[in-house]
Amino acid sequence: MFRIVRVETLAPGIRRLQIEAPRIARKQKPGQFVIVRVYEEGERIPLTIEKSDPQRGTIDIVVQSVGKTTHLLNRLETGDAILDVVGPLGQPSEIEKFGTVVTIGGGVGTAMAYPTAAALKQAGNFVICIVGARDRERVILEREMRSVSDELMITTDDGSYGSKGLVTERLQEIIERGTHIDRVLAVGPILMMKAVADLTRARGIPTIVSLNPIMLDGTGMCGGCRVLVDGKSQFACVDGPEFDAHGVDFDTLLRRNAMYREAEKKSMDQCYQEMESHGR
Amino acid sequence: MADRAECPPASLPLRERMKIPRQHMPEQPAIERAANFSEVNLGYSEELALQEALRCLDCRKPLCMQNCPVGVKVQEFVDLIVAGDFLGAAAKIREDNVLPAITGRVCPQEDHCEGSCVLAKKGESLGIGYLERFVADYEQRMGVFHVPAVPPTGKKVAVVGSGPSGLTVAGDLVQRGHQVRVLEALHELGGVLAYGIPEFRLPRNIIKQQIDYLRATGIEFETNVIVGKTVTIDELMQEEGYDAVFIGTGAGAPLFMNIPGEQLNGVYSANEFLTRINLMKAYKFPEYDQPIVDIRGKDVAVIGGGNTALDAIRTALRLGARKAYVLYRRSEAEMPARAEEIRHARQEGIDFRLLTNPTEFLSNGEGWLSGVRCVRMQLGEPDASGRRRPVPINGSEFDLPLSVAVISVGTSANPVIQSTTPGLATDKRGYIQADPITQRTSCKGVFAGGDIVTGSATVILAMGAGRRAAKSIHEYLTTGEW
Numbered sequence: 038m039f040r041i042v043r044v045e046t047l048a049p050g051i052r053r054l055q056i057e058a059p060r061i062a063r064k065q066k067p068g069q070f071v072i073v074r075v076y077e078e079g080e081r082i083p084l085t086i087e088k089s090d091p092q093r094g095t096i097d098i099v100v101q102s103v104g105k106t107t108h109l110l111n112r113l114e115t116g117d118a119i120l121d122v123v124g125p126l127g128q129p130s131e132i133e134k135f136g137t138v139v140t141i142g143g144g145v146g147t148a149m150a151y152p153t154a155a156a157l158k159q160a161g162n163f164v165i166c167i168v169g170a171r172d173r174e175r176v177i178l179e180r181e182m183r184s185v186s187d188e189l190m191i192t193t194d195d196g197s198y199g200s201k202g203l204v205t206e207r208l209q210e211i212i213e214r215g216t217h218i219d220r221v222l223a224v225g226p227i228l229m230m231k232a233v234a235d236l237t238r239a240r241g242i243p244t245i246v247s248l249n250p251i252m253l254d255g256t257g258m259c260g261g262c263r264v265l266v267d268g269k270s271q272f273a274c275v276d277g278p279e280f281d282a283h284g285v286d287f288d289t290l291l292r293r294n295a296m297y298r299e300a301e302k303k304s305m306d307q308c309y310q311e312m313e314s315h316g317r
Numbered sequence: 318m319a320d321r322a323e324c325p326p327a328s329l330p331l332r333e334r335m336k337i338p339r340q341h342m343p344e345q346p347a348i349e350r351a352a353n354f355s356e357v358n359l360g361y362s363e364e365l366a367l368q369e370a371l372r373c374l375d376c377r378k379p380l381c382m383q384n385c386p387v388g389v390k391v392q393e394f395v396d397l398i399v400a401g402d403f404l405g406a407a408a409k410i411r412e413d414n415v416l417p418a419i420t421g422r423v424c425p426q427e428d429h430c431e432g433s434c435v436l437a438k439k440g441e442s443l444g445i446g447y448l449e450r451f452v453a454d455y456e457q458r459m460g461v462f463h464v465p466a467v468p469p470t471g472k473k474v475a476v477v478g479s480g481p482s483g484l485t486v487a488g489d490l491v492q493r494g495h496q497v498r499v500l501e502a503l504h505e506l507g508g509v510l511a512y513g514i515p516e517f518r519l520p521r522n523i524i525k526q527q528i529d530y531l532r533a534t535g536i537e538f539e540t541n542v543i544v545g546k547t548v549t550i551d552e553l554m555q556e557e558g559y560d561a562v563f564i565g566t567g568a569g570a571p572l573f574m575n576i577p578g579e580q581l582n583g584v585y586s587a588n589e590f591l592t593r594i595n596l597m598k599a600y601k602f603p604e605y606d607q608p609i610v611d612i613r614g615k616d617v618a619v620i621g622g623g624n625t626a627l628d629a630i631r632t633a634l635r636l637g638a639r640k641a642y643v644l645y646r647r648s649e650a651e652m653p654a655r656a657e658e659i660r661h662a663r664q665e666g667i668d669f670r671l672l673t674n675p676t677e678f679l680s681n682g683e684g685w686l687s688g689v690r691c692v693r694m695q696l697g698e699p700d701a702s703g704r705r706r707p708v709p710i711n712g713s714e715f716d717l718p719l720s721v722a723v724i725s726v727g728t729s730a731n732p733v734i735q736s737t738t739p740g741l742a743t744d745k746r747g748y749i750q751a752d753p754i755t756q757r758t759s760c761k762g763v764f765a766g767g768d769i770v771t772g773s774a775t776v777i778l779a780m781g782a783g784r785r786a787a788k789s790i791h792e793y794l795t796t797g798e799w
Binding site: 060061064074078079080081105106120121122123124125126253254255256257258259260261263265270272275286289292293295296297299300301303304307 | 504582589
């Protein structure tokens with residue numbers, strides 16, 4: 038059992054859970070993630086590690102309510118426990134002094150982008166961060182991102198905060214104003230990452246994306262998280278989750294991530310019904 | 318034995334013994350079991366076990382024991398059955414095999430003890446596996462735990478992986494007084510026994526009971542630890558104070574075929590398909606949350622001819638598949654699956670399409686699998702494996718409509734530990750190099766065995782490696798010599 042020691046709401050439907058996981062806290066590096074199973078009948082799902090505290094033995098995960106498991110996770114409180122947490126999984130982000138790096142976080146992807154941005158900053162890069170969200174309420178980790186950025190741009194779909202528009206529009210601006218970009222890291226919805234890849238491909242800017250396919254064991258044992266990169270099958274759990282954006286087949290990833298849509302809906306509906314019948 | 322059944326006298330003359338036919342294993346009727354996940358084989362009654370045990374001829378040089386990878390004293394335990402001492406028989410097996418209820422179900426005895434039984438020369442071999450299962454189940458029913466009292470040595474051993482080799486190492490070492498902790502990557506113990514082998518061949522409660530037994534002997538278990546990620550081998554030895562480490566992580570990584578369409582929705586590796594069902598209980602969705610593609614009324618094929626392939630397709634049948642095919646590129650003679658599994662699968666209605674090789678998965682135009690293109694094969698000259706090489710027949714391509722395909726063409730070495738353990742030697746395919754007798758690796762104090770050394774093999778071969786490793790670890794811990 039992994040005890041939750043702190044809970045914080047970052048935005049509607051997005052929370053940060055601090056969990057006692059001393060082994061993971063000691064080993065976690067930016068770019069890595071965990072897999073959790075909340076209760077005995079639960080599924081295994083991958084979640085972002087935002088940061089860890091090796092001394093206290095805790096990790097902070099950021100959870101957006103999307104399906105049944107994330108909804109239930111976001112109903113847990115301090116003192117509750119998660120049945121299984123395993124990690125840190127995946128290859129850590131490549132951290133070196135590249136020069137000028139643009140780090141893009143879309144929605145909850147910001148939580149995955151943040152630790153890498155911080156490490157890139159520490160490695161001596163000039164770090165420009167773009168944080169995108171649907172609206173003002175859903176902008177997360179602004180303070181954290183600001184603290185590791187030489188320049189921070191916030192953009193919302195409805196223009197309620199920062200500038201109005203997509204993260205790719207901000208990236209385009211940076212390119213057009215003549216800033217030389219050595220590397221881009223984009224983490225967020227698949228369509229966002231695809232749009233970033235399309236934009237930078239034409240300009241030959243090395244671009245990394247962190248992929249979020251459906252996962253099961255997370256140890257390279259099942260191959261369920263396979264993604265096509267440069268026409269070759271790669272396992273996101275052990276070979277990734279970060280890949281060269283220009284080689285990723287995003288359409289296949291989108292399609293594979295929709296594989297269980299009906300089942301997910303059924304699970305969610307049932308979950309809502311149970312919540313209602315419990316009068317919550 | 319209070320509840321001992323009336324049995325023929327043990328002194329039955331040899332001639333009479335030889336007249337007894339091999340006792341048939343009671344099975345759940347094929348038509349019923351094809352629709353449920355309950356065990357296929359139902360187990361011997363005491364009467365059947367006694368009858369079967371009497372068939373043993375007590376050979377002077379019993380080859381059965383010699384050919385057992387863990388060296389079970391077959392004749393001795395069978396004699397104890399004849400004497401009606403079933404618990405004694407179980408204890409006798411446990412001297413060499415810490416998982417008797419599991420090997421009694423899934424070990425390919427025909428390749429080992431039963432394959433070398435003298436009875437097999439003129440008729441059918443002694444049902445050693447069935448007898449092993451009988452006494453192991455009897456022991457479980459009686460709830461007897463023999464926890465041997467051994468003085469602690471003060472030495473600590475970490476065992477990486479709770480599959481057959483790891484459990485064997487742990488069971489053997491704890492009996493020699495060492496402190497043993499087993500680290501498992503998944504949330505459940507048992508390794509391939511838990512995620513790979515279906516309920517209808519190996520019920521989960523049997524695995525749990527066997528592991529509970531080991532826990533009662535003092536072994537500690539920790540789940541959710543991926544050695545190489547959560548903690549490294551070096552950290553276990555230098556920071557956590559382990560005197561030796563055994564790596565028994567299994568072969569792990571699934572092989573795909575590298576043919577077009579493998580990314581289509583509805584195409585699974587056998588590992589993923591079976592893990593969703595066996596470990597995550599997707600067949601109980603939505604009571605359990607992990608889903609699997611709805612197979613009811615659909616056509617499903619597995620590609621491959623091993624036990625895992627048959628486990629997958631028989632599982633698909635139980636999930637309600639309309640048609641369930643095995644596509645295998647060689648002929649039945651070359652199939653690596655156990656004869657008993659092939660027989661069971663046929664009885665249940667699995668359609669074997671032999672000498673058939675998939676060349677492409679076909680899409681329905683919306684990203685879902687709609688079929689598989691195959692080519693018919695014929696057998697040519699023997700290849701490196703000694704089996705006749707399958708060769709495509711030109712112009713024989715045909716399409717088979719399918720909704721789900723499960724690829725079960727083998728596994729390769731999972732690199733997580735190798736890549737995080739400096740100095741750990743591997744072969745060119747990435748498997749860990751270990752001495753075949755001592756199971757020692759290139760790193761001092763580190764031993765390895767099972768599929769991560771040999772490539773995918775069987776439960777009993779992994780256990781054999783575990784036994785050798787335990788012996789060798791014990792020697793290392795007591796002498797300090799490497």
